[in-house]
Amino acid sequence: MNIAYKHGKDAIYNLPIFGAAADILQGAFVMRGATPGTNNGELIKASGSSATPDIMGRLLAMLDYSVDGETLIAGTAFVTKPVQLAHPFGIHRVEYDLTSLIDATQAVSTTTITLTSLEDNIDAAFLYVVSGVGAGQTNYLTASASGSATLKAAFGTSLDTTSKLIKIIPRFNQLISLNSDGTKLASQAAAGAINAIVIDTYIQRNGGAAVQMNPVTHAALTGLNNLRSIKFYADIAIIDAIPYSIA
Secondary structure (H helix, E strand, O other): OOOOEEEHHHOEEEEEEOOOOOOEOOOOEEEEOOOOOOOOOOEEEOOOOOOOOOEEEEEOOOEOHHHHOOOOOOOOOOOEEEEEEOOOOEEEEEEEOOOOOEEOOOOEOOOEEEOOOOOOOOOOOEEEEEEOOOOOOEEEEEEEEOOEEEEOOOOOOOEOOOOEEEEEOOOOOOEEOEOOOOOOEOOOOOOOOEEEEEEEEEEEEOOOOOEEOOHHHHOOOOOHHHOOOEEEEEEEEEOOOHHHHOO
16 A cells, blocks of 8 residues: 655645736745635635635745746646645545445536536546446546536546446545545545545556646546556545644
8 A cells, every 4th residue: 555644844745836827926825726617626825914714835936927827727737836835734645445436327428427416616626437338537627516517528438327436536625535444535426524635646557656646647548447556546634633623
């Protein structure tokens, strides 16, 4: 099992940044973007004197919009910058359980996927088809609403009701589920109930290095079910942990 752990000053990540077509200076504090369809799964500048919940950390390198561009929810651009996380929490790498599956509740042949009870506001999530028709494919959600979502592009092989998927929840999402053993991340259409934040997500093929997932490179992979091994991971920090819940 690929288990990694980071804490405190070691918690520096290259994370997707959205500047709303503007620069963000080195040293700026950045926060979790929480506007569906605009900056889910991205970090944005934290500024001003109003409340700024969910600050993630401090930008260690400038986002120069004219040179770098920025991460786009459409999955057409993925721009990361190093961020020193603000809170000295422990970060755990956890594998997705490929036996904890979501049933495709109807055929999927367009850029719309309808899943009964699908949670709201998971733009920037990935899907992976584990078994059934269309197995071995990934896709990326450019928009989502309760019960349905918009795919970056239609699956190369359409899905039907035999298709079973996992949901790779977006970065900075704050709800997860664990499998019955408590060792892996579980999937279900509805939102999880464990308070934890996803810091980053990874794909690992044939036991090689775990690679940061991004929608430009990993939105339309095929044939993954034919590999010797395929695994997906998330780095997470538990929000409701005893040390942080004691007043």
